[in-house]
Amino acid sequence: MPVLELKQVTKRFGDFTAVDEVSFSIEKGVILSLLGPSGCGKTTTLRMVAGFENPDEGQIIISGQDMQGQRPYERNVGLLFQDYALFPHMSVEQNIAYGLKRRGVDRTATNTRVEEMLELVKLSELRKRRPGLLSGGQQQRVALARALATNPEIVLLDEPLSALDAKLRQELRIELKQILSAVDATTIVVTHDQEEAMSLGDSVIVMNQGRIMQQGAPTDIYRKPKTKFVAAFIGRSNWFKGAVGETIDKGVCRFDTVSGLSLLVPTPDPVATTTSTNSQAYEVCVRPERININPNIESGNDNKTEAINRHAGTIRDVAHLGPDIHLLIELNSGDMLTASEQYHGQALEQSGEQVELSFRPEDCIIVPADS
């Protein structure tokens, strides 16, 4: 039995449909990321699970029990707020103990549990401090300990790392994942940050305009986006507009771009084609890290039987970002592409240099244009 199940949940605010027939379920111990731009309905979904909002239609079921009409304090849900929402007039200890006190846990059991939680988040020495005297990272750990103290059936994290600076974010992300798996918490992470969603989640749901666009493992979402929205939202990508041409090989077809390039791309998913009109327009995207850059010297002397896209272009900009190098390349067709490669001490390409780009058909993602 799933810990949490949403069935066709819809929430409207006036004329605006914030959440539109959303259904998903989570099994025990799974971390699910709800990813989407602001206003996509992810926060409203979270607030409905917590009980701050009631769905207009559909059901929210926690451990087999319909939550319709149940107030937040009648559910056992842990919530880590984006601003942490620590009680400023209570010490770290009192903050963590609050939920236990309100749930009627007796004093000795509360003390033991608070001790456990302090150890889990490594804040035992700061137990008497007020939250105002803690750093952002420490505050977050207190908030997490407070949310986990009551052993909630489901833990909700609302943009857990957004209030922290980039370096701290990386550290805390790993720590957060360790803590959540240590207590085997069933978790929903709501975020607009794809890195956060993909690194924390066992499974990712991408939402847009109140609907679920795609659900899957992080790698699948990245490698096989089903819609243009998902492909563009997750990761960086280079886009080509055009039309699908004849099939070349098994699973590979030609794609003629409006700029005049001829690309070899995977044949579009027949399921996607049947659901749309016959004259389906497609777009193709290539991730920057999938593009190989070859100096434009050898041409035509290697094995041409392998289906591969080769195009000549000129480097317009070189940005060296530590471990990665980002290149802006103008193809002879006029298309501008971003390519990235790892830096391992090689001589950097120069702006103005002629290069040849290559990428395999399977590195191209083809999606319906209006999705």
Place this chain on the structure above:
Amino acid sequence: MVIAMVITFVFLVAPIIVAIMMSFDGRSYLGRFPPPSYSIQWYTNFFSDTYYLAGLRTSLVIAVITTLVSTAAGVSAAIVIDRYEFPGKQALETLFLSPLVVPAVVIGFALLLFFALIGVFQGYPRLLAGHIIITLPYTVRTTLAGLVGIRKSLTEAAMVLGANERQAFWDVTFPLARTGIVAGAVFAFAFSMDDVAVSLFLTSPDTYTLPVAMVSMMRTNFDLTIAAAAVVLMVFTVGLIFLLEWLIGLERLIGGGVFRS
């Protein structure tokens, strides 16, 4: 700055000092300032005069009940205004503050007519109603100021941790808004003790407040017992402020309406 201080001293502090000194005048008639000798005869007079004592008693009873009712109502109204969005919210806020704009004499007269219309002639209910109305703007305003810094997520955090609305209020909202709420209660008490304009219309022959008693005594037999009465009235209000200063600190009471961690 200097001008403001001079004006404050000349028109506020100096008259109070004169009144205090005159209340200890040793002469038995109303003479020139400063008094040549000092005694507590006017205080003896005041505390043996049943007319004044009845006024003092009524004032205290009315002020205490007014403070309780006005604070409870003001806090409730402020929370609704602060936490919820509803049509007419702005209008409601303005309505609660309107007694500040309408002249007290008008409020008093209007209430008198209204109570006559519905057949209420006793002093207590009329005075209470009048005092609650004129003190509400203060309790609503100061509570609102205290609530402004409290994020909505704090109440939600309490609720998701198992507190119902009432518990969330007492555990989180109240402690954080306390300075604002207490400031409102102090203002309510002070304004209730001190009001003349509204009370004048609403007293009945056997129920009158101390300030009203002072006004009517001033018209009939003017002597320095009034100065003593003024000092007694002042002691109650100033005493309350000092008590609060000692309890929570005046600086936080006035300047620190919002909880700062």
